[in-house]
Amino acid sequence: MSMRNRVSRGARAWRDARAEWKADHARAKAARREHGRPAEELGPPPTGFALLPWLLMGLGAASNLVQGKTPHPWAGGAGLLVFNTLYVYVVFRAFHRQTRQAPSTRAAVAAMTLLTCALAGTYGGAWLALFPLLGLAVGAVARGRHLGRVGLGLTVLAGTVAGLREGWDAVSVSYGTFLSTMVTAAILSLSETVRELRDAREELARRAVEQERLRFSRDLHDLLGHTLSVIVVKSEAARRLAPRSMDAALEQVSDIEAVGRQALTEIREAVTGYREGSLATELDRARSALTAAAVEPVVQLSGPPLSAQTEALLGWVVREAVTNVVRHSRATSCTITVAGTAERVRLRVSDDGVGAGAAPGAPGIGGTGLKGLAERLATAGGSLKAEPGARGGFTVRAELPVEERESTPDAALTESA
Structure with a gap:
């Protein structure tokens, strides 16, 4: 792949990640408004922008190029540009599980590793700082059960290359590479876990609301459906009885009043969720409703x-x-x-x-x-x-x-x- 294509892909990845970050930020703000949380409590989910400032570690290599301390500066400049492009590409893809595990991401990490070994092994000095940068990218991608082996292998590789080039300075390079790899992986894994827990909590809250709405709708259906049916039946009975026996009609009207009062009580109890039915009471009401019908x-x-x-x-x-x-x-x-x-x-x-x-x-x-x-x-x-x-x-x-039940069976x- 040519350098122009790599730069173009890195620019597209930058634009896509920025647009996605804006969308995540808008969703986070909407969630905070919905749940009544202050803006400071929950920030937007992290993206590759969080790892971009670490590119400043490569300023030493860039300074050597500007000052003419690097042999073949055009080759070194091209290598540094490709490294930075791959770094941007990898870290923006590291914050999503599907893209993080994609073959293209792994291929980019492998290319970064080979390029880092070539540049650091050839130039040494400030160019060895590319290994901790490589560790940041690897730690962002290689989260999981294989992290320990990957981090140890990268540390050994950095120590070997630095040792062949700079001698005992390899200790600090190895330590920096190991630390950047493991700390980055730990922080990003913790951030992802917190975000998943937050999403799970919001989902549980939504389900609880749905269950409560379902319970309330069932209670209202059972209460009002039966009560209104009884009232209608007894009203019809009162209308039929009124021409023949006013006393019988008044008795039905009294039953309507009693049913209405009881319905009001039950609805109030249903709203607070403390209503308990009695089988004997329901059987008495069933007799009354059936007789009236x-x-x-x-x-x-x-x-x-x-x-x-x-x-x-x-x-x-x-x-x-x-x-x-x-x-x-x-x-x-x-x-x-x-x-x-x-x-x-x-x-x-x-x-x-x-x-x-x-x-x-x-x-x-x-x-x-x-x-x-x-x-x-x-x-x-x-x-x-x-x-x-x-x-x-x-x-x-x-x-x-x-x-x-604590009672003797009758x-x-x-x-x-």
Whole structure:
């Protein structure tokens, strides 16, 4: 490759690195504004510009050229220009893992090594400072498990060339080469690790926000969907009963008021994230909602007492399943069965309606509410199945592991309403 091509490639690498540095700097400023951090706390990620000032170590060789102390100055000047061009090319590619490990980068480092040995071995003196510069470039590129062997090999090479040329001055050259190689690699590796940790922290923060939004949307869906359905059903019942029995209509209106007040309380608790459901409460509400919708409720409950978390999850299933029955099933009866053993508890909600997908707007098996409940139960080690019944209608089955609770299991209780 001609000198002109090498200079051209070095200039392109310089321009590309500068544009990338500006983009990284803009992203860093945007991240600081987004997270409310002061500008001094997090700087832009390092680039090859951080290693450019070390080119001043080659001023001694340039001074020898200007003062005419170097034989064949044109050859020495050309060699120094090529070395500086390769140095710029390598250090700007060293800050990105893909370009750092590219064959072209390794070839540039090999060319720098041969050129350094030729210039330092030929001229000696100030030209030996090219070895520590070479160490900076090698340390920026050779980060990883092979760093020790690479750094030691480069140190031995620098000491050998300097020893043949300058004698005992080789000690300082070897020490400077080893130090520049290892310290550069350590600092850049630490900087890269800090940047990766910062990116990981920001990603975890984004995921936490997404999870909280998902939790809140599920809670609002379960709360408002059921509550509004009950209010609509009871309002229709009050409208039908008003011409015939004002007392019965007022009773439905009172239920609407109670449901509304309870919904306000639950929404406030959902916002703060401290709401816990009660299976008994949800079963009572299910009876009330089904009765108001002219659906006969049949509730069967048996097994030992359940933990608060298990009751809350089963309460969500009852709420969602009964809401779908009231909205879409056109059923005349709905059976809710809770059966527990020492290890597992099973919930079954079935109706004799038209089944999934037959009614307009029916949620079907892949409904949003049922899908969210399936994810919740899976997280707790349980499962949820929703499918058309064998004799028509729709069936929702939920199963959860029984958690230990500090109470004595009561006798089995079976209730039919």
